[in-house]
Structures are given as structure tokens and as C-alpha cells.
Amino acid sequence: xxxxxxxxxxxxxxxxxxxxxxxxxxxxxxxxxxxxxxxxxxxxxxxxxxxxxxxxxxxxxxxxxxxxxxxxxxxxxxxxxxxxxxxxxxxxxxxxxxxxxxxxxxxxxxxxxxxxxxxxxx
Numbered sequence: 001x002x003x004x005x006x007x008x009x010x011x012x013x014x015x016x017x018x019x020x021x022x023x024x025x026x027x028x029x030x031x032x033x034x035x036x037x038x039x040x041x042x043x044x045x046x047x048x049x050x051x052x053x054x055x056x057x058x059x060x061x062x063x064x065x066x067x068x069x070x071x072x073x074x075x076x077x078x079x080x081x082x083x084x085x086x087x088x089x090x091x092x093x094x095x096x097x098x099x100x101x102x103x104x105x106x107x108x109x110x111x112x113x114x115x116x117x118x119x120x121x122x
Contacts, residue, residue, distance in 0.1 A: 007094055009104035014111055016078065018068070020061040026051035 029047035034040055049055045068074055069081050084090070093100050
């Protein structure tokens with residue numbers, strides 16, 4: 001598990017990230033070469049969580065994060081936890097440039113205003 005700020009920009013500085021993964025997995029996948037050419041992509045099947053031990057370890061990790069978020073020292077600052085993914089939109093806004101800084105500055109200000117007006121802010 002890893003924890004930290006979400007990104008370099010103003011919005012990312014207001015969000016924390018808890019990341020979870022399974023290291024040294026027992027599950028195995030396959031790579032099939034479909035052509036002799038190095039330019040042809042192979043067929044890859046990761047076969048994630050095909051071994052139940054990996055699924056159990058991932059489940060334990062999620063439960064650990066849930067317990068962390070309920071802990072007094074974290075629950076006072078970790079408001080409204082939500083799942084996220086590093087999708088194409090997130091990757092675009094993660095690029096360091098002036099446009100993304102301006103965009104995330106506006107979003108961060110909106111986030112601060114909503115948080116200040118929220119009933120849990122009392």
C-alpha cells in the first residue's frame with residue numbers, strides 16, 4: 001500500500017491517495033506471439049486474481065484501508081473517501097503545464113468552498 005498526495009497541481013495537493021496492489025502474485029498469465037514480426041503486439045492475458053490467494057490478499061488490503069479510514073487520526077482529515085483510477089482524463093490533467101495548473105486551481109477553489117459549506121465542516 002502507498003499513500004500520499006495525488007498530484008503536483010492544486011487539486012492534487014488537496015487530495016490524498018491510498019494505493020493498493022498485490023506484489024509477488026501467485027496468479028499467472030500468458031503471452032502468445034501471434035506473428036514472427038517484432039512489430040506485431042503479442043496477445044497478453046494477465047489472468048489477474050486467478051489464484052484465490054491473490055484475491056484474498058487484495059481483500060485483506062481493502063479491509064485494512066477501510067480500518068485506516070475509520071481511525072480517529074485519519075477520519076478527521078479524510079473526508080468523503082472515493083475510489084479512483086488513473087484513466088485517460090486523469091493522465092491528461094497530470095501533465096505539467098499552465099493549462100492544467102489553471103484548471104486544477106479552479107477545481108481546488110470549488111472543492112474548498114464546498115468543503116467549507118458542508119455540514120461535516122463544523
